[in-house]
Amino acid sequence: MxxxxxxxxxxxxxxxxxxxxxxxxxxxxxxxxxxxxxxxxxxxxxxxxxxxxxxxxxxxxxxxxxxxxxxxxxxxxxxxxxxxxxxxxxxxxxxxxxxxxxxxxxxxxxxxxxxxLDDVFNRLVESRIRQIIQAAKLQGQSLESTMQNLERFYAEGLMGDENQTPQAREETLAAWRRQLERLWSEI
Missing domain, CATH: 3.30.1460.10 (Yope Regulator; Chain: A,)
Known part of the structure; x- marks a missing residue:
C-alpha cells in the first residue's frame, strides 16, 4: 500500500x-x-x-x-x-x-x-478455577463438596467482600457454580 x-x-x-x-x-x-x-x-x-x-x-x-x-x-x-x-x-x-x-x-x-482487560481477566479467572478444580479432585472432592466449601468460605468471610449483600453473594456463588460445572469434566 x-x-x-x-x-x-x-x-x-x-x-x-x-x-x-x-x-x-x-x-x-x-x-x-x-x-x-x-x-x-x-x-x-x-x-x-x-x-x-x-x-x-x-x-x-x-x-x-x-x-x-x-x-x-x-x-x-x-x-x-x-x-x-x-x-x-x-x-x-x-x-x-x-x-x-x-x-x-x-x-x-x-x-x-x-x-x-476483560478477556485477559477472564483468562486469569478461568486458570484459577481450573487450579481449584484440580486441587479439589486431588483431595477426592466432588463438585458438590467443592461448592459447599466455597459457600462456607463466603459465609465465614474468607472469600468475598465483607460488605457484600446476601443477593450479591448468591449471584457470586451462582457464577462459581456455572464455571465449576462448565469446567469440572474437562479436568
Whole structure:
C-alpha cells in the first residue's frame, strides 16, 4: 500500500474529521471512543498501526495472559508495552499489504481496545478455577463438596467482600457454580 492508498482507506473507514495527517506518513484517528495511530517507517516500507489499551501498571497482574493471547487469540495484531502503556499493534510490510487486510487489522485493534482487560481477566479467572478444580479432585472432592466449601468460605468471610449483600453473594456463588460445572469434566 502506498501512503495515498493508506490515507484513502482511512478516509473510507472514518470520517474526514476524525483522520488527521500529523506528519508525512503519519495519521491519527480521534474518535470519542479511541485514538488510533497509523505510522509509516521513514523509508515507507513498513506500516505500524497502534491503539492504546490500558496503562501497563493496571495490566501488571495480567501480563502472562496478554502474552498467551498473543500466542492464541490476537491473530494478525499483538499486544505490546511501550512508554508505560499496553498497546494493540499491527505491523506489516507495505509492499505486500492489501486494503482488506489493513481494514481487518484496524477492526481487530479497535476490538482489542473495546475489550480492554476483560478477556485477559477472564483468562486469569478461568486458570484459577481450573487450579481449584484440580486441587479439589486431588483431595477426592466432588463438585458438590467443592461448592459447599466455597459457600462456607463466603459465609465465614474468607472469600468475598465483607460488605457484600446476601443477593450479591448468591449471584457470586451462582457464577462459581456455572464455571465449576462448565469446567469440572474437562479436568
Amino acid at each position: 502506498t501512503p495515498s492508498e493508506i490515507a484513502g482507506t482511512l478516509a473510507e473507514l472514518f470520517s474526514t474529521d476524525a483522520v488527521n495527517a500529523i506528519a508525512p506518513g503519519s495519521w491519527q484517528i480521534e474518535t470519542p471512543d479511541f485514538r488510533l495511530l497509523v505510522l509509516l517507517s521513514d523509508d515507507e516500507t513498513w506500516l505500524r498501526v497502534l491503539i492504546p489499551i490500558v496503562p501497563a501498571q493496571q495490566a501488571q497482574p495480567f501480563l502472562e495472559q496478554f502474552l498467551e493471547a498473543n500466542f492464541d487469540d490476537t491473530q494478525q495484531v499483538r499486544y505490546a508495552i511501550q512508554q508505560g502503556v499496553i498497546w494493540g499493534v499491527f505491523q506489516h510490510n507495505c509492499s505486500s499489504l492489501v486494503a482488506e487486510d489493513f481494514r481487518d487489522a484496524i477492526a481487530r485493534l479497535i476490538s482489542l481496545h473495546e475489550v480492554g
